[in-house]
Amino acid sequence: MNKRYRLGEIEEAVAEMEERIDIEDDIAEIDDDFQIVVSGWSVYVESLNLTLRQGVACIWDTEAGLFMPDFDVTIVYEGNIETQEWLYYEQDGMVVTLGNWLNGRLSCEQIEQLWCGLIIPEQNKEQKESEEQRMKYSIKVNEVRARGQQYQGFATVVFGDSFKITNIAILENKEKGELFVSMPRYRFQ
Numbered sequence: 001m002n003k004r005y006r007l008g009e010i011e012e013a014v015a016e017m018e019e020r021i022d023i024e025d026d027i028a029e030i031d032d033d034f035q036i037v038v039s040g041w042s043v044y045v046e047s048l049n050l051t052l053r054q055g056v057a058c059i060w061d062t063e064a065g066l067f068m069p070d071f072d073v074t075i076v077y078e079g080n081i082e083t084q085e086w087l088y089y090e091q092d093g094m095v096v097t098l099g100n101w102l103n104g105r106l107s108c109e110q111i112e113q114l115w116c117g118l119i120i121p122e123q124n125k126e127q128k129e130s131e132e133q134r135m136k137y138s139i140k141v142n143e144v145r146a147r148g149q150q151y152q153g154f155a156t157v158v159f160g161d162s163f164k165i166t167n168i169a170i171l172e173n174k175e176k177g178e179l180f181v182s183m184p185r186y187r188f189q
Contacts, residue, residue, distance in 0.1 A: 002119055008112025010043055011094055014054075023121060028053070028075055028086050033060035035067050036089065038075055043094065045116045048102075051077040052094050052116075076101050135160050141170070152179060 005013055023040030030036075038055035045052065053075045058067035074097035075089040090097040095111050102111075137160070143153040155168040167184035 002117045004115055004117055006112060007043070007045065007095060007098070007114045007116045010116060010118060011054075013118065014041070025055075028055060028089075034058070036073060036075065037067075040121065042077075042119045043116050044080060044119055045098070045114055047114055048098075049079055050098070050101075051080055051119075052098065053077070054094070055089075057089075057091070074098075150174070155181070 003013075025037050025040055028036040028038045035058050036055050037058060038053040041053075043052040044050075055073050055075055056069045057071050057073050059070045060066075061068040071091050073089045073091055074094050075086045076097060077086050088097070088101045090100055092100070095108055098111050099106065099108050106114075138158045140156045141153050142155070144151045150171050151169060152172050153170040154166075155170060156164065156166045157168065158164045165184065169182040169184070170179055171182055172179055
């Protein structure tokens with residue numbers, strides 16, 4: 001999906017539709033203690049042959065054992081997004097970052113008026129098919145409020161609106177203090 005906007009309007013437009021943009025993020029840069037995670041969508045400024053992406057700079061947290069978000073960034077790429085080689089990033093919005101990258105060759109007002117395209121990649125056919133084929137299910141749990149009982153509750157699972165399993169027992173292993181499920185037992189006569 002490609003939509004055209006003025007660069008000064010693009011961040012607000014993306015903010016309004018970001019929940020509906022279901023694209024995985026990407027990693028633009030990574031080393032031992034720093035990485036930049038960027039959005040799956042991008043903004044292409046054709047007149048400058050530059051692509052902009054928003055992202056988050058993450059710092060390695062030794063205590064947590066993972067990268068933790070630190071600050072928002074805008075990343076500038078030359079050409080289209082397939083090049084994957086970023087040129088510059090800054091802790092600011094798209095207009096200011098691009099203005100700083102251009103080193104004053106265009107004013108912020110001129111940059112805001114540049115036409116750009118919001119590039120939202122289409123999911124590939126296999127992804128769409130697998131999402132469509134994913135089984136739908138629902139789970140309902142009823143808690144048993146009796147103290148000292150091994151039974152903690154009962155569950156019902158419905159698969160694909162057509163197959164229903166009831167009376168799935170949720171039990172507690174008293175020795176380990178862990179919960180587990182037991183499938184229903186029916187006797188046929």
